[in-house]
Amino acid sequence: MSKPKPPLIGITAANDPRMPEHYLLRWDYVRGVVAAGGIPVILAPTSGLEIKAVLARIDALVLSGGGDIDPASYGGSARIKPLLANPERDQFELELVKRALDLEMPLLGICRGMQVINVACGGDLIQDIEAERQSPILHDDPLRPRDRIAHEVSILPGTSLFGMVRRERIAVNSFHHQAVDQLGAELRISALADDDLVEAIEHPQLQFVMGVQWHPESLCSLGAPFSTLFDEVTRQASRMMHA
C-alpha cells in the first residue's frame, strides 16, 4: 500500500502596515505544521481571491497571530487606537473562517486567530486588557522571549481541549493585549486564566475548531501539550481527506 499523502495545512500570513511590501509569518508556525507531518501552505491575505477556491485546495486552516481586528468588524467602536490594524487581512480571515466553518474544516486559531474565530461567530473582544480589566497577570510583554512562560491556565474538564491535553493546568506564554469578551454563537470556553480571561475556545458541534490565546508554535520544542495542537489539526486534516 502506498504511503498516505500528507495534508495541506493553510497558514494565514500577516500584512504588516509597517512593511507594506511584505507578507509576514513567523517561521515557527511553519515548523509546527511540518513537524506534525503536514505540508504548510502560506496564505497571503489578498482581497479579490475566491475564498471557496482557496479552501477547496487545503485540508485544514491555521490562523496565525498579529495585529488587532478592526472593531467595526464586530459592530463596535474603537475604544483604543487598534494596533497594526489591517482591514484587508480582517476581511480575508473572517471570510475564510465563516466558509471553513460551513465546510466543517479543521481550524486552529492562535492568538489573533482565536479572536478572528470568535468575531466570525458573532462575538466581540476586550480591546485593551489593561484599560478594560484589572488583572494581576501580565498578558503582554513584547520584550519577553517567545518561549517564556507567562502564566498558567485552567483547562475546563469535558472540553475537547481537555481531551487532548489531559491536564487541568498548563503554563503558557502570553503576547496579547486583547481577549475574547462576548463569546460567539455556538462556541464554548475551554480554558481560562486565573483572572478569568478567556484563554481558549472551541466549537463543540464541529470535529476540530479550536482557538488558543497563547502561542503553541513557539513552544513546540517542549512537545506536549504544545505540539499536540499542531499534531491534532494535521491528524484531523488527514481524516477529512480520507472521509
Ligand SMILES: [Mn+2]
Ligand atoms: Mn494570556
